[in-house]
Structure formats: C-alpha cells, structure tokens
Amino acid sequence: MQKLIIAGQEFNSRLFLGTGKFSSNQLMEQALIASGSEMVTTALRRVDIQNPDDDILKHINPDRFRLLPNTSGVRTAKEAVFAAELAREALQTNWLKLEIHPDPKYLLADTVETLKACEELAKKGFIVLPYMQADPILAKQLEEAGSAAVMPLGSPIGSNKGLITREFLQIIIEQANVPVVVDAGIGAPSHAAEAMEMGADAVLVNTAIAVANDPVMMAEAFKLSVEAGRMAFEAKLGQQLNTAEASSPLTSFLDL
Amino acid sequence: MKVYVNDESINLADASNITQLLKQLETAPKGLAVAVGPNIVPSSLWDEYKLKEDDQVLLIRATQGG
Numbered sequence: 001m002q003k004l005i006i007a008g009q010e011f012n013s014r015l016f017l018g019t020g021k022f023s024s025n026q027l028m029e030q031a032l033i034a035s036g037s038e039m040v041t042t043a044l045r046r047v048d049i050q051n052p053d054d055d056i057l058k059h060i061n062p063d064r065f066r067l068l069p070n071t072s073g074v075r076t077a078k079e080a081v082f083a084a085e086l087a088r089e090a091l092q093t094n095w096l097k098l099e100i101h102p103d104p105k106y107l108l109a110d111t112v113e114t115l116k117a118c119e120e121l122a123k124k125g126f127i128v129l130p131y132m133q134a135d136p137i138l139a140k141q142l143e144e145a146g147s148a149a150v151m152p153l154g155s156p157i158g159s160n161k162g163l164i165t166r167e168f169l170q171i172i173i174e175q176a177n178v179p180v181v182v183d184a185g186i187g188a189p190s191h192a193a194e195a196m197e198m199g200a201d202a203v204l205v206n207t208a209i210a211v212a213n214d215p216v217m218m219a220e221a222f223k224l225s226v227e228a229g230r231m232a233f234e235a236k237l238g239q240q241l242n243t244a245e246a247s248s249p250l251t252s253f254l255d256l
Numbered sequence: 257m258k259v260y261v262n263d264e265s266i267n268l269a270d271a272s273n274i275t276q277l278l279k280q281l282e283t284a285p286k287g288l289a290v291a292v293g294p295n296i297v298p299s300s301l302w303d304e305y306k307l308k309e310d311d312q313v314l315l316i317r318a319t320q321g322g
Contacts, residue, residue: 018322028320043321046262046314047288049281056318057287072321085296086316090289157322206322 001230004201006179007095007127007148009066013038014196015226016068016181018206019056021158022215029059031209035219041068041097041204044087057091068129070097075110077117084121096121097151099131107157107184109133115141122146131183134165139172139180150176151204153184154195158207160187163194173199189218189225196229197237257309274302277313289316 004011016039022028032040040060060067069087074080077100084096098121100114101107109132121128127148132138134152142150152172155161162185163169173180179201186192187208195203205222212218257270261281268277274297278285290297291314297305307313 019320020322022320025320041322042318044289044316045319047283047317049261049264049266049283049315055284055287056320067318069318070321082291082294082296086289086291086314087318089296089298090287090317204322 001227001234004179006129011038011066011202012036013223013226014202014230015192015222016040016202016204017209017219018204019060020206021210025056025059027215028056028210031215031219032060032065034216034223035209036223037065039066039068041070041206042091043070043072044083044090066095067091067093068095068097069093070099070131071117072099072101074100075102075113076100077113077120080113080117081120081124084117084124084126088126094125095127095129097129097131098147101131101157109153111135111138115145118142118147119145129181134168134172136168136171136175139176143176143178147178149179149181149201151181151183154182154191155185157184159185160208161185162187162191163198166194166198169195169200170198189221192222193225193229193232196226197232199233202226257307259307259309259311259313261313262315263312268307271306273307274305274313277307278302281315283315287317290314291316 004014013036015037017035017037018041069091071080071083074083080100100110114130118128118130129149129151130142130147131151139150154163181202182195182200183204186205192203209215209218259266292311
C-alpha cells in the first residue's frame with residue numbers, strides 16, 4: 001500500500017481517530033493502539049482548577065501518535081485563530097483540525113468562517129486540515145487558501161449514517177491536489193471501506209468506535225476495513241455494468 | 257491580590273508570575289496553554305510575566321474530542 005503523505009509527513013495508517021466519547025481514557029488508549037492509527041484528534045477545554053491533573057495526554061504516546069488538536073467550540077474565524085494558537089502552545093504542534101460549526105444541532109461547518117480562518121492560519125504557519133461541507137468548489141478554495149488536506153463530511157458528526165454525500169465526495173476526490181480525509185458520519189467499517197475504495201486518502205472515525213460495545217475490537221475492524229478499501233482502490237475496481245458478463249466460459253458442453 | 261482563573265476568583269501574592277500561579281493551583285505545566293486577557297503567554301515567559309489585580313487568566317489543556 002502506498003503511504004499517505006500530508007504536509008511532507010508520512011503516515012503508514014490511513015485511519016485517523018477521534019478521542020471523544022470513550023467511557024474511559026484507558027479504553028481510549030487501547031482502542032487507539034488497536035486501530036493502528038498514527039494521528040488522533042483532541043479537543044481543548046478549560047482546566048478544571050478543582051481537578052487540575054486530569055490529563056488525556058498521559059494516554060496518548062507521542063512516539064506513536066501525531067496529535068491533531070481541533071477548534072471545536074469556536075463560532076467564528078477570529079475565535080478559531082485564538083483557539084489554534086492556544087492549541088499550538090498547549091500541544092507544541094502546528095497541526096490543526098479547523099472546525100467551525102456554530103449550530104449545535106447539526107454541527108455543520110460554517111463555510112465562510114472556515115475559509116477565512118484557513119487562509120489566516122495557513123499564513124501563520126499552521127498545517128490546517130479543515131472540516132468542511134462536501135462542497136467541491138469549497139475544497140478547491142480551501143486548497144488555494146493553503147490547507148494541507150481537506151476533510152469533507154460523509155454525514156453529520158456522530159450520526160453514523162455513512163457517506164450520504166458520496167456523489168460530492170467523488171467530485172472532491174477527483175479534483176483535489178491535497179489529501180482528502182472523509183470526516184464525520186462514518187458509522188461502520190463498511191462506510192470507511194467505501195470511502196477508501198472511492199479514492200479518499202484517509203478517514204477520520206470517532207463515534208463509531210467509541211460507542212461500540214467493544215471499542216477495541218471495533219477499532220481493529222476499522223483498521224482492516226480501511227486497509228481493505230485502500231488496497232481495492234490501488235488494485236483498481238472493475239467497471240459496473242448494466243448487463244451480466246459471464247465469469248464462466250459459456251461453452252455448451254452439455255449439447256450433444 | 258485577586259485574579260480570575262477560568263472565571264474563578266483566586267487569591268495570590270502580589271506581583272506573582274504565572275509559574276507561581278500554576279504552583280499554587282497544583283496544575284502540571286505540561287500540555288497547558290495560558291492566556292491573560294486576549295494575549296497568549298508562551299511557557300518561555302511564564303517566569304517573567306507578572307500578574308496584576310483582576311487579571312483574567314485562561315488555562316487550557318487537551319481533552320477528549322473528535
């Protein structure tokens with residue numbers, strides 16, 4: 001399998017993991033390891049000064065995982081830039097998952113603010129991976145604004161509905177000059193495999209693994225599906241046809 | 257003097273710096289970002305950055321998220 005390269009960094013795994021919604025940090029750590037992932041997202045929060053040492057980073061081995069802090073919780077480009085700078089300071093990385101989704105019901109990305117923030121953050125030296133609507137025009141605009149990859153949604157965050165945007169994802173993949181990471185809504189390994197077969201460069205999965213009965217086994221299932229999907233893409237799928245085409249020879253061997 | 261840390265009022269010796277504040281709060285400095293008002297204070301400046309009465313200090317660290 002070809003390696004994934006984002007901003008000059010090589011990744012052996014094409015599965016990125018979110019760290020939200022796990023019932024414990026221990027379980028999260030085991031799932032991260034089982035997934036084979038090399039890039040994991042984190043959010044930012046205010047330190048609880050009554051319990052200041054609750055620290056997720058103790059459970060994410062920096063030799064194994066690159067951290068991708070997100071800007072979840074911001075509503076504007078201005079807030080996103082401030083959050084990005086805090087993230088850079090806290091985690092000592094200029095990698096960033098830019099996400100601006102002011103509406104808590106559907107958590108859809110604010111396109112105008114996302115584009116504005118991407119442009120500014122790229123100028124400030126951040127490696128920006130923006131969460132975005134599955135909009136092919138926007139994907140090109142983000143690319144021109146300096147994004148290191150684009151992360152269109154498959155369906156709303158946490159919905160587990162899979163690739164309801166598939167027609168648009170296909171156009172984004174066809175036109176992209178930066179890696180395309182399908183983010184959000186991937187609810188089953190089959191969804192991840194579908195994205196990879198389609199030619200997505202990677203997928204980001206969180207809820208489907210974190211809320212599974214057995215998150216560690218589900219993480220491994222996703223690992224296998226992403227590898228299978230990518231291998232199928234590289235091996236090239238056969239064309240779809242509207243009529244049958246025999247796989248067996250049609251010799252009439254019973255005709256006497 | 258009194259400063260606000262994540263909106264909570266904290267009593268602190270006058271002219272304390274950020275390192276001293278974190279020590280008083282028993283907050284591990286690793287993985288932490290600090291802003292005073294709108295300004296992010298990099299860890300290299302925590303020893304020399306003196307806090308003032310009524311400063312609004314924001315302490316941020318990583319948490320679970322997708």
